[in-house]
Amino acid sequence: MPTTLRDVAQLAQVSVKTVSNVVNGYPHVSAGMRRRVEAAVEAIGYRPNRSARTLRTGRTGMLALIVPAADLPGIGGLARAVVRAAAGRGYRVVVNPVDSDPARAAIANPPLPVDGCLLLADLPAAPGVGGLPLVRLGRPAPGGHVDRVGIDHARASRDATVHLLGTGRRRIAAIDAGPGGPFPTPPGIQGYADGLRAAGLAPLPGHLLQAPSHQRADGYRAARTLLAQHLRPDAVVCASDALAVGTLCAAFDAGVRVPEDLAVIGVGGSEEGRWTRPALSTVSADTGFIARQAVARIVARIAEPHAAPVDVVAPHTLLPRASTRRADRSGMLHASR
Incomplete structure (x- = not known):
C-alpha cells in the first residue's frame, strides 16, 4: 500500500x-x-x-x-x-x-x-x-x-588572492566572466583587487580579463591572452573552476609549467578539479x-x-591543491599553506 x-x-x-x-x-x-x-x-x-x-x-x-x-x-x-x-x-x-x-x-x-x-x-x-x-x-x-x-564572491576571490600571495606570487592576474550585474565592478574582480591592495599591490596592465562566459573554452582563450603578454603573470585567479580548467589547458599548450611558472586557482569546488593534473586549487562552496x-x-x-x-x-572553504604549490628560491616545490 x-x-x-x-x-x-x-x-x-x-x-x-x-x-x-x-x-x-x-x-x-x-x-x-x-x-x-x-x-x-x-x-x-x-x-x-x-x-x-x-x-x-x-x-x-x-x-x-x-x-x-x-x-x-x-x-x-x-x-x-x-x-x-x-x-x-x-x-x-x-x-x-x-x-x-x-x-x-x-x-x-x-x-x-x-x-x-x-x-x-x-x-x-x-x-x-x-x-x-x-x-x-x-x-x-x-x-x-x-x-x-x-x-560571497568578493570575499571568495579575495581569499583566493591572499592564498596566492602567501605562496610568494606577486604578478597575479584575474579572469572573470559573465555580466557584472548591479555592481560597477563585478564582485570577484573587486575581491581580487582588495586582496592585492591589502598587500600594497595593484593589478598590472592587461592582467584583468572578462571572458564572455564560464565555459572552459573562454577560460582557455583568456589565459592564452595573458600568457602572450610581455610581463606574464605568475598566478591567475579564475572566477570559476571551468575557467581555471581552461587556463590549465592553455598553460600546457604554451609550455608554461603549473605551478612552477604559473599558479592557478578557481572558484566552485567542483569534482572535476580533483582530477586535473596538477589538481586544481579552488574555493569550494x-x-x-x-x-x-x-x-x-x-x-x-x-x-x-x-x-x-x-x-x-x-x-565557502579554500582548498589548496597542487596547482598553487609554492616554490622557494631554488625552484623546489612545497605544499601550499
Missing part, C-alpha cells in the same frame, strides 16, 4: 496537519519541526498524490532548475543536491538546460508546468521566468530584485547548503509571492 500523510505523521510524532503544511510548502513551520517531517518523509518513502494536490491547490508540485546547456563543472552535483532537497519538501525537479550565450539566450517558460524556477546565476533573465516565482543560485541579480542563494536554502526560498516565494527579496550567503 502507498504511504500516507498519516504514516509520516506517526513516524515524525506530529499532527497530520503539520505534515501537510511541510509537504505543501507552507512557510510557517519551525525549522526543527520541518527537519523532523522531512526526515520521516525520506525514511518512509512518502510521495504525495500530485494529481489530487494540483486539483486542490492549483499547484503542480514541480520546480524547474534552469542551467546552462554547456556541461560546466559542478552542475551535476548541484542538480542532485537540489533534487534531494526538493524531495524532502514534496517537490520534483525538472532540469531545463538553456543557451548560456547572453546574445542568444532567451529564458521563457519551462517545458513543463511548474510552480517556481531555480535559475543558475550568470544566465540572463527578467525578474521572473514566465511570471513564475524565481530564486537565483550564485551571483546576485541585476538590481537585487529576486531571492538569491550563493557565496557548500553545495548542500545552497541547494537546501534555494529550495526553502522558492517554497517560501511560492507561498508569499510579494514578500521582500532575501539574500542568503553560503559558506
Whole structure:
C-alpha cells in the first residue's frame, strides 16, 4: 500500500496537519519541526498524490532548475543536491538546460508546468521566468530584485588572492566572466583587487580579463591572452573552476609549467578539479547548503509571492591543491599553506 500523510505523521510524532503544511510548502513551520517531517518523509518513502494536490491547490508540485546547456563543472552535483532537497519538501525537479550565450539566450517558460524556477546565476533573465516565482543560485541579480542563494564572491576571490600571495606570487592576474550585474565592478574582480591592495599591490596592465562566459573554452582563450603578454603573470585567479580548467589547458599548450611558472586557482569546488593534473586549487562552496536554502526560498516565494527579496550567503572553504604549490628560491616545490 502507498504511504500516507498519516504514516509520516506517526513516524515524525506530529499532527497530520503539520505534515501537510511541510509537504505543501507552507512557510510557517519551525525549522526543527520541518527537519523532523522531512526526515520521516525520506525514511518512509512518502510521495504525495500530485494529481489530487494540483486539483486542490492549483499547484503542480514541480520546480524547474534552469542551467546552462554547456556541461560546466559542478552542475551535476548541484542538480542532485537540489533534487534531494526538493524531495524532502514534496517537490520534483525538472532540469531545463538553456543557451548560456547572453546574445542568444532567451529564458521563457519551462517545458513543463511548474510552480517556481531555480535559475543558475550568470544566465540572463527578467525578474521572473514566465511570471513564475524565481530564486537565483550564485551571483546576485541585476538590481537585487529576486531571492538569491550563493557565496560571497568578493570575499571568495579575495581569499583566493591572499592564498596566492602567501605562496610568494606577486604578478597575479584575474579572469572573470559573465555580466557584472548591479555592481560597477563585478564582485570577484573587486575581491581580487582588495586582496592585492591589502598587500600594497595593484593589478598590472592587461592582467584583468572578462571572458564572455564560464565555459572552459573562454577560460582557455583568456589565459592564452595573458600568457602572450610581455610581463606574464605568475598566478591567475579564475572566477570559476571551468575557467581555471581552461587556463590549465592553455598553460600546457604554451609550455608554461603549473605551478612552477604559473599558479592557478578557481572558484566552485567542483569534482572535476580533483582530477586535473596538477589538481586544481579552488574555493569550494557548500553545495548542500545552497541547494537546501534555494529550495526553502522558492517554497517560501511560492507561498508569499510579494514578500521582500532575501539574500542568503553560503559558506565557502579554500582548498589548496597542487596547482598553487609554492616554490622557494631554488625552484623546489612545497605544499601550499
